[in-house]
Every structure is written in C-alpha cells, then in structure tokens.
Amino acid sequence: MHCAVARQLSVAIENQPGRLAAVCHKLAEHRINIRDLTVVDNIEQGMIRLIPSDAALCKRLLAEAGLYVIEAEVLVVILKDFPGQLAAVSDAMAGAQINIDYAYGTEDSSEKEMRMVFKVSNLARAREVIESLPG
Secondary structure, X not given: OEEEEEEEEEEEEEOOOOHXXXXXXXXXXXXXXXXXXXXXXXXXXXXXXXXEOOHHHHHHHHHHOOOEEXXXXXXXXXXXXXXOHHHHHHHHHHXXXXXXXXXXXXXXXXXXXXXXXXXXXXXXXXHHHHHXXXX
16 A cells, blocks of 8 residues: 655644635745645634645745644555545554544545545554555
C-alpha cells in the first residue's frame, strides 16, 4: 500500500464567516496549493488542518498574518476505493498498538482511490505497518 510522510499545518482561526476565505486567498496569492484540508470547529474557535505544497512558506505567511500555526508530520495513505480498505488499515494499526489521533480523506474523481491523512501516535511504525499491507 502506498504511503508517504507529509508536513501538515494546523491553524487556529476565529469561527466567523470569511476566515477560511482569507487564509485561502493568502495562500493563492503566493501560489501555494492546498493538497489536503479539513476544517473543524468548537464553540469559539475553528481549526484548519492542511497539507500545502510549500509548508515552510505557508507557515511563514500565516504567522506573519498573526495566526497561530502548529506543524506536524502525518501519514498520507492512498487506498483502493472499495469496502474494507479503511478497516484493514485501522485493524493493522490497532494490532501494532498505534493510536489514530485523527484522520481525514477524500475519494478521487475516478472513484478508484481514496487519499487518507492520518495523525498517529507512532509515525515510523505506522508507515512500516501500512507498507507491509497488500494492495
């Protein structure tokens, strides 16, 4: 199974209209592509998690805009898009005592693959486990 380590940025934003748009405009102005994205909320604050095409520049630009940015390494896994694939990955990580802190993903337009991002408790071990799976 194909997987790679990627640099993810987590950005705290006010949970208000236009905040995501402002971040996206800032990145677009500097030709930074967003490869993966999730936005979550809690009562007063939102959290953008993204994997940009240039993590270092993205982090600098967002910090200069006054945003709090945290970097983390995550595992990006390409799964075949059919039932049971995510179950197999989850089972394998559980069997290796690796916690999945959070995950997000999307299906490609051909409906043949799914791109999943995992934040895990042991990145190196998770990569070994995933790469040993068939597929």
